[in-house]
Amino acid sequence: MYGPADLLEFRDIPKPSPAEDEVLIEVRATGLNAADRLLMHGEPFAVRVMAGGPRRPRADHVLGRAVAGRVAEAGVRVTTLRPGDEVYAECTGALAEYVSAPAQLVAPKPASLGFAQAATLPVAATAALQALRDCGQVREDQRVLVNGASGGVGTFAVQIAAAYGARVTAVCATRNLGLVRSLGAVEAVDCTREDFTAATGRYDVILDLVGDHPLGALRRALVPSGTLVLSAGTGGRWLGPTRRLAAALMVSPFVQQRLRPFAASRTRDDLIVLDRMVATGDLHAVIGRIYPFAEAITALHHLDHGHPVGNLVVTT
Secondary structure (H helix, E strand, O other): OOOOHHHOOOOOOOOOOOOOOEEEEEEEEEEEOHHHHHHHHOOOHHHHHHHOOOOOOOOOOOOOOEEEEEEEEEOOOOOOOOOOOEEEEEOOOOOOOEEEEEHHHEEEOOOOOOHHHHOOHHHHHHHHHHHHHHHOOOOOOOEEEEEOOOOHHHHHHHHHHHHOOOEEEEEEOHHHHHHHHHOOOOEEEEOOOOOHHHOOOOEEEEEEOOOOOOHHHHHHHEEEEEEEEEOOOOOHHHHOOHHHHHHHHHHHHHOOOEEEEOOOOOOHHHHHHHHHHHHOOOOOOOEEEEEEHHHHHHHHHHHHHOOOOOEEEEEO
16 A cells, blocks of 8 residues: 555565566666655655556555666667666666666666666756756856755756856755755755745746745745746645646746746656766765665655655665
């Protein structure tokens, strides 16, 4: 059934067989993300279609969406990958010993990264990249604020915005101020002591990864032609953040500011972009903790209740 990590269990399931256009990956590391928490709880209820049932997930449903490992087998139509290749990807069911994934979504693992570091990229770093580049259209010398800067997506967002030449303000808790500055933030705001929305008309782009401020307050913090990128918010068990994101869409056509709800998409091309950023030193993974596979349930409990800094990773 859906619920907290205490309800999860290890189970033997058949080893996946890759389709003609898929590869079978021997999992070496799995990055945990907010999507895993949503699917674990089955809330908002709309996510339950991804787990296979309105009351309980499928018996063979496996959590985990970000994987790094080695190709164990390639489908007959796969020509770009071969057994033994070290790869990473976003796929379904990555918190396992083996997982199959469409070859078109699988990319070579960055050579300078270990498997644990690489497993943080396919979901969290891809989301940060798409939110800033595609939705925010961040440019050099813009003032960019990241709300939730010390989390998995946030730590990548600070680095990516800085790599684009933006002047980054990072919002986080007291204990993480030094971390976000080390990632490239020129200003760090302690969310426990200061409300960043009090600075009216200051930011060109705001990336909101927390959803703890009303839309009106966020808009006041933007310049008149600024862009607000939203990927979080509350809204109840049925719709979750959808209600808040829909409100932004309804307001956006009538104001000069751009209000952009955001949801990341899976793409191999962006994994290649991230690989280049890693190679140039513009991007590195911040890992809060690495768990062995035998402690995967403990790792998910940490994700659910521990307010992790950076990314959590499970290794096999």
